[in-house]
Amino acid sequence: MASWLEKRFKVREAGSDVRTEILAGITTFMTMAYIIFVNPSIMESAGMPFGPVMTATCLASAFATLLMAFLANYPIALSVGMGLNAFFAFGVVLGMGISWQTALAAIFTEGVIFILLTLTRLREEVVNAIPTSLKIGISTGIGLFITFIGLQSAGIIVNNDAVLVGMGNLKTPTALLAILGFFIMVTMEARRIRGAILWGILIITAASIPLGVTNMPNGLISMPPSIAPIFAKLDFSSILNPNFWIVVFTFFFVDFFDTVGTLVGVTHRAGMLDAEGNLPRAKEALLADAIGTAAGAILGTSTVTSYVESASGVEQGGRTGLTALVTAVLFILALFFSPLVAIVPACATGPALVMVGIFMMMSLKQFDFTEWTDLVPACIAIFTMPFSYSIAAGIEFGVISFVIVKFFTGRKYQISPMMVFLFVVFILKEIFF
Template identity: 55%
Template sequence: MSNGKAQTGFLEKTFKLSENKTNVKTEIIAGITSFMTMAYILAVNPDLLSAAGMDKGGVFTATALSAAIATLIMAFYANYPFVLAPGMGLNAFFAFTVCGIMGYSWQFALTAVFIEGIIFILMSFVNVREAIVNAIPMNLKNAVSAGIGLFIAFLGFQSAGIIVGDPATLVKLGDLTQPAAIVTILGVIITGILLHKKVKGAMLIGILASTIIAIPLGVTKLPSSFISMPPSLASVAFKLDFSNIFSLDMLIVIFTFLFVDVFDTIGTLVGVASKADMLDENGTLPRVKPALFADAVGTTAGALLGTSTVTTFVESASGVSEGGRTGLTALTSAILFLLALFLAPIFGIIPGAATAPALILVGLSMMSSVLKVDFDDYTEAIPAFLAIIMMPIAYSIAEGIVFGMVSYAVLKLIAGRGKEVSPVVYILSVLFILKYIFL
């Protein structure tokens, strides 16, 4: 009994649970929920990077380890409930653009990621990224949260096949009679009822229930074994190639990785923190520096281990929706990433259709931030709207922020209210415009 109290006391002291109005049970459930909604990365990332010629098994191990390392830093250094892993979009750019269209080796791409990570670490020391976070106006921060809500709901519908690609209209309604779509629809209903009844762990229960439903429908199947040793890293770890380090292509690739990761991470941190009321009275995120440092180290370590850029995952919002408020949520997710190394067959049975309901309903909850946007002032409303709508349309949190910030600076200037805009926003807006012109 005394040992249990000592452990609880350690967790209370380390993560300041009472101060953050939470408890051990809530944080652990939140951590499990965040992990479950983003466990797909353990399957998707190796599959994508294998298209660049990398060994799937080695990338699986690198993905789990880099996620655990970065998330542990977030847990103990920043004390935030955010979970990190190799980011979607960035891994596709790695495999299909750098290694596909540009024709470079995956070793070249890993080197670009490694250099990007080093630059990130240096930027953290000189507070560049912290200044960017603090410069984003409050209306845009609320808009970013709502935009992320739309974006992750869209991801949920897409992973379930409820929304599919179409050459004429880009997207259209999929076949709702398909098993994956049925699993997601039933999952939304089950999870929605649980949320309505305020059942603790509703998201997690919904994911598990959806997985069970998916088995007889053939969307997933039970594994032949439940435990396996982690695949070797030997084929992908420490395979950097510095032979083209001073080329223009290397500069462009590093800049692209840097740009997307900076604004994806900032957007996710600001958006999820806004939803969880973690921003202070000035609209800034306390301890943002260690939070940004976590993904900088994660990216550097991930490149050495053999995976693409590590970033803060928007799916962290699912754990926050379950009440996660401290690093104990992140610690729980990190431990599960380490366990996943040995329990890959078990985690592998959770299909995208089973995590889709959580993404859709978390998207709903994040949309409430739109109520805080000032729609009566068009110099505030138009940038907010552009940030919200461009995230799902452009399939990028970063691009949504760009549209929001550039339009904010331009409209304020034209309206004769340029002094309301931070100099940082003006500088970034010019850089964004130059990027679109020349890159």
């Protein structure tokens, strides 16, 4: 079995081994398993039933991640996009008064458009048109973004109405466990212990139980709820309504550039880009994402997208689709072991995300800090991602600033036609949307 997996996913060729890939897949799953319970709670606000959405979340995540594993052979997992699901519930359903059935139809439409664009290679051209300096900036920006998410989930950084964010109460058991988990991971990583992030998550989860931070479930196995109430409930009756297409465009824009940013950032960090800075098999990776979005809408959940938490598996050595395969299998098992999955607290996964952020900051060592016209756009992308809480926004303002800076410093020859196209798209988006 191991030899078949090694040959199928070209594990040795990628400089990895089956054991490392399995550990990486488990690590990726542990850092993103929160979506199994967070997504249904958000979608429930839109009037959708919690149990069926939880089942749909696991199925959509497993399906899309399997596509990534077998089509693109990349260690990238997919699931329902955070932020996009909040827009679905609070912006579209509650804010615009659109039914969740119509919102699912809009997401399905977006997915079909993505599939068509991917087959025409437009999305692939966008990925490969981004200059190397911006790719480094995107990777680093995602590092800061994912660190911010980790610190928030651990309760170390909290909301402060006066200055937006502030320091949380570090005396709480949750914060103390998160800090302890972080230094356990750092120590194990410094000692070259394989699976340092995963071991840290497991140790803190075990320590959380006697402290009452998390509780052991009464049972470990449960049958998953039926998805019948939400399966294939797409409503296209409002397709001629302008609001329907506004929703489609919003989902399209954010999903498009979130996916591009995640693919560029994670694969750049993993050293998967070729000598020209292009992403091999970009078409296959983007197709997995597009099909996953359409399938997710049919199953009954919001937009499926590539997950930045995949970087945690990459940092544990994951380099092939075998990592994604393991993550997908765990999403399927989670359908039956959801009580067990639920015991992993945020204070265990939070420090893991901070560790991943540190790893992704290492991309800066490849940067040429003497070239001002590359430095400024990259820094704008880096700063925008965590401060706006959006990968798409980081790409947008990175591209806009790149074109402007290059143009006014007499380096127009460094601006590709695709970058000009993206510049125009982003400017029009800011003007009209």
